[in-house]
Amino acid sequence: MKTEHDLDPSPPVETVAPPLLEIEELRVGFDTEAGLLVAVDGVSLRGEAGQTLGLVGESGCGKSVTASSVLRLVPVPPGKFLGGRIRFEGKDILSMRRSELGRIRGKEISMIFQDPMTSLNPVFTVGRQLVEVLRLRFGMHRKEALERSAEMLSTVGIADARSHLGSYPHELSGGMKQRVIIAMALLCEPKLLIADEPTTALDVTIQAQILHLIKSLQRRTGAGILFITHDMGVVAEMCDEVAVMYAGRIVERGEVGEIFQRSRHPYTKGLLRSIPRKGVQRKAELPTIEGVVPSPLHLPAGCRFAERCWHRKDLSEGEQRRCFEEDPVLDGTRGVACHFPLVGGGA
Amino acid sequence: MTGNPRSNDSGPLLSVEGLKQYYPVRGGILGGKIGDVRAVDGVTFSVEQGQTLGLVGESGCGKSTLGRAVMRLEDPTAGRVLFQGEDLANASGPELFRRRRDIQIIFQDPYSSLNPRMTVGEIVREPLLVHRMGTKKEQVKKVRDLLATVGLTGEMLDRYPHEFSGGQRQRIGIARALALDPKLVIADEPVSALDVSVQSQVLNLMVKLQRERNLTYIFISHDLSVVEYISDTIAIMYLGRIVEKGPVDRIFERPAHPYTRALIRAIPEPDPSRRKDAVPLQGEAPSPVSPPPGCAFHPRCPFAIEECRSAVPSLEPLGGTDGHRGAEHLAACIRKDEI
Numbered sequence: 001m002k003t004e005h006d007l008d009p010s011p012p013v014e015t016v017a018p019p020l021l022e023i024e025e026l027r028v029g030f031d032t033e034a035g036l037l038v039a040v041d042g043v044s045l046r047g048e049a050g051q052t053l054g055l056v057g058e059s060g061c062g063k064s065v066t067a068s069s070v071l072r073l074v075p076v077p078p079g080k081f082l083g084g085r086i087r088f089e090g091k092d093i094l095s096m097r098r099s100e101l102g103r104i105r106g107k108e109i110s111m112i113f114q115d116p117m118t119s120l121n122p123v124f125t126v127g128r129q130l131v132e133v134l135r136l137r138f139g140m141h142r143k144e145a146l147e148r149s150a151e152m153l154s155t156v157g158i159a160d161a162r163s164h165l166g167s168y169p170h171e172l173s174g175g176m177k178q179r180v181i182i183a184m185a186l187l188c189e190p191k192l193l194i195a196d197e198p199t200t201a202l203d204v205t206i207q208a209q210i211l212h213l214i215k216s217l218q219r220r221t222g223a224g225i226l227f228i229t230h231d232m233g234v235v236a237e238m239c240d241e242v243a244v245m246y247a248g249r250i251v252e253r254g255e256v257g258e259i260f261q262r263s264r265h266p267y268t269k270g271l272l273r274s275i276p277r278k279g280v281q282r283k284a285e286l287p288t289i290e291g292v293v294p295s296p297l298h299l300p301a302g303c304r305f306a307e308r309c310w311h312r313k314d315l316s317e318g319e320q321r322r323c324f325e326e327d328p329v330l331d332g333t334r335g336v337a338c339h340f341p342l343v344g345g346g347a
Numbered sequence: 348m349t350g351n352p353r354s355n356d357s358g359p360l361l362s363v364e365g366l367k368q369y370y371p372v373r374g375g376i377l378g379g380k381i382g383d384v385r386a387v388d389g390v391t392f393s394v395e396q397g398q399t400l401g402l403v404g405e406s407g408c409g410k411s412t413l414g415r416a417v418m419r420l421e422d423p424t425a426g427r428v429l430f431q432g433e434d435l436a437n438a439s440g441p442e443l444f445r446r447r448r449d450i451q452i453i454f455q456d457p458y459s460s461l462n463p464r465m466t467v468g469e470i471v472r473e474p475l476l477v478h479r480m481g482t483k484k485e486q487v488k489k490v491r492d493l494l495a496t497v498g499l500t501g502e503m504l505d506r507y508p509h510e511f512s513g514g515q516r517q518r519i520g521i522a523r524a525l526a527l528d529p530k531l532v533i534a535d536e537p538v539s540a541l542d543v544s545v546q547s548q549v550l551n552l553m554v555k556l557q558r559e560r561n562l563t564y565i566f567i568s569h570d571l572s573v574v575e576y577i578s579d580t581i582a583i584m585y586l587g588r589i590v591e592k593g594p595v596d597r598i599f600e601r602p603a604h605p606y607t608r609a610l611i612r613a614i615p616e617p618d619p620s621r622r623k624d625a626v627p628l629q630g631e632a633p634s635p636v637s638p639p640p641g642c643a644f645h646p647r648c649p650f651a652i653e654e655c656r657s658a659v660p661s662l663e664p665l666g667g668t669d670g671h672r673g674a675e676h677l678a679a680c681i682r683k684d685e686i
């Protein structure tokens with residue numbers, strides 16, 4: 001287990017404002033019939049106001065568990081916090097009282113999920129839900145709140161906003177529901193927005209609209225965003241910083257251009273190479289990452305990517321043994337958790 | 348490859364002519380028919396043997412319905428499906444049953460498309476049993492060969508689908524689709540549920556199988572990058588119709604329909620130095636129950652003029668100077684030659 005990283009808390013005497021979001025060595029597990037499943041295993045992240053931090057990786061690598069931990073939305077049990085710390089503007093989320101957390105949730109921190117129905121109540125009209133948010137957050141009167149809600153619905157591209165205040169969620173398309181959630185988030189003017197695959201279920205032209213909206217929300221409010229996706233195109237479009245996750249851990253992080261142009265972790269580079277993109281010859285063999293992600297119930301010792309690592313195959317026997325036996329540590333802001341990182345070059 | 352006496356070597360393997368697939372909408376007090384969902388509304392295209400036709404469009408545009416109609420899983424409302432020159436829409440009984448061998452489908456969801464109570468071996472063998480192909484011994488051998496072809500080992504024969512990863516399950520689905528040595532494979536979003544690293548494995552496999560077996564694909568997807576990679580020809584659908592069709596490189600270099608342009612522009616590129624700041628295409632696709640008059644795209648189209656509200660544009664070759672190549676490139680837009 002690593003003890004050293006660049007995310008050490010600020011000095012005890014607070015001269016500078018603490019970072020907006022600070023996750024340190026987070027470990028979260030689930031009790032399952034087959035034993036303890038460690039879904040997130042020592043994740044450290046830092047998000048700043050006005051910046052978008054992307055969290056990418058394949059299905060099951062722990063992105064959503066990491067994100068939901070920030071608002072303590074992981075169901076306990078079967079979930080279990082095994083260690084680490086999460087701070088929001090310096091306040092410790094994991095030890096906070098429920099009531100205090102409630103004040104932060106939906107006000108200073110908003111969350112957009114892949115499935116909009118996670119955040120919408122099916123039995124209330126859209127208008128009622130938006131008004132409720134404004135009353136809770138700003139103590140606004142009903143009439144004024146309705147006015148603001150209608151305005152916001154048109155801002156997010158809902159035609160005929162006033163009449164949609166009376167719609168129930170099931171009367172709206174997936175794209176419209178996601179717009180309502182974004183309107184809700186906009187109305188709250190959160191300091192931190194957590195978006196977990198907000199466009200994965202949407203069509204590409206609707207996705208483009210929603211991404212555009214989230215960007216303008218950020219420009220307007222200066223919110224920090226934690227953006228979760230498995231789509232490298234969306235990462236490139238949205239993020240300032242990126243953290244790449246693999247099997248419960250962060251294997252590489254850095255500024256978005258660096259990650260795309262000079263990937264240093266073999267997994268990141270493999271992922272980027274395997275996407276069919278402009279200029280790839282039609283029907284030419286695509287580079288792949290052979291094999292599959294290890295089961296979180298049977299994680300191997302050493303580097304968790306070693307079994308599938310194409311780079312390892314060029315190494316000496318002794319070096320390869322190190323890959324299988326010793327845990328690589330993520331260090332530095334431009335961190336890479338690999339014993340033999342790539343020197344860097346285009347994907 | 349099984350020789351077919353009636354096969355027509357010169358024509359396309361499949362042609363679809365004026366196909367319509369409507370579903371009744373019921374409502375009112377008596378629950379009577381109050382309208383139609385025009386899921387597929389007059390579609391014409393053909394595919395040559397050994398080629399891939401990419402069928403692109405957003406949810407609800409009718410691409411999956413079109414795939415099912417080609418399979419003759421439903422009776423078309425109008426139009427013809429010709430397979431090697433024979434009309435499938437009129438085929439019935441034993442003829443249709445025999446034809447079904449030649450056309451197979453791969454589904455999007457590798458999790459739900461495989462029977463959880465059957466072993467992998469049984470799943471892949473089932474089509475052979477249904478169509479009484481070969482002796483038991485031959486069938487067992489064939490199943491092993493198929494699994495090897497898609498990169499799975501024989502020891503997986505007796506295991507159940509839930510024991511496999513998404514990519515492995517998609518391989519099982521492909522092995523099953525290939526069991527009857529089909530000529531045409533309809534792949535409906537075959538890699539959409541897979542992670543990128545696994546997606547490229549399955550795409551490589553599909554390309555390899557096409558080469559080895561001279562397979563013809565209809566590749567249905569909402570993902571333009573994947574379609575660009577695997578297709579020879581692309582058809583773009585909007586609200587039940589094809590709005591643009593042509594050779595893949597032409598479509599990407601010179602998209603003619605405003606919807607195609609918007610679609611291409613909307614793909615987020617995996618390159619942070621090429622971010623999009625332009626305002627994206629606004630609005631959403633209208634309901635296929637009450638499509639707008641004229642060009643169905645006109646309410647969202649930045650180029651729409653008065654005429655677009657009333658005249659329904661038909662799919663026609665692009666004008667212009669590059670003759671033959673241009674003739675294969677069709678678009679259904681009144682202003683296709685000026686914009």
Ligand SMILES: Nc1ncnc2c1ncn2[C@@H]1O[C@H](COP(=O)(O)OP(=O)(O)OP(=O)(O)O)[C@@H](O)[C@H]1O
Nearest residue numbers: 030039058059060061062063064065066078230296
């Ligand atoms: N409630 C739960 N009970 C048991 N295991 C869980 C639970 N929630 C998540 N997990 C497990 O934790 C691991 C990480 O899951 P998580 O949802 O964070 O993945 P993800 O990276 O968000 O994947 P995806 O891209 O598919 O959304 C997985 O192995 C998952 O099965």
Ligand code: SF4
Nearest residue numbers: 303306309323338339
């Ligand atoms: S530590 Fe070894 S196995 Fe792991 S990614 Fe680096 S080279 Fe590959």
Ligand SMILES: [Mg+2]
Nearest residue numbers: 063064065196
């Ligand atoms: Mg998730």
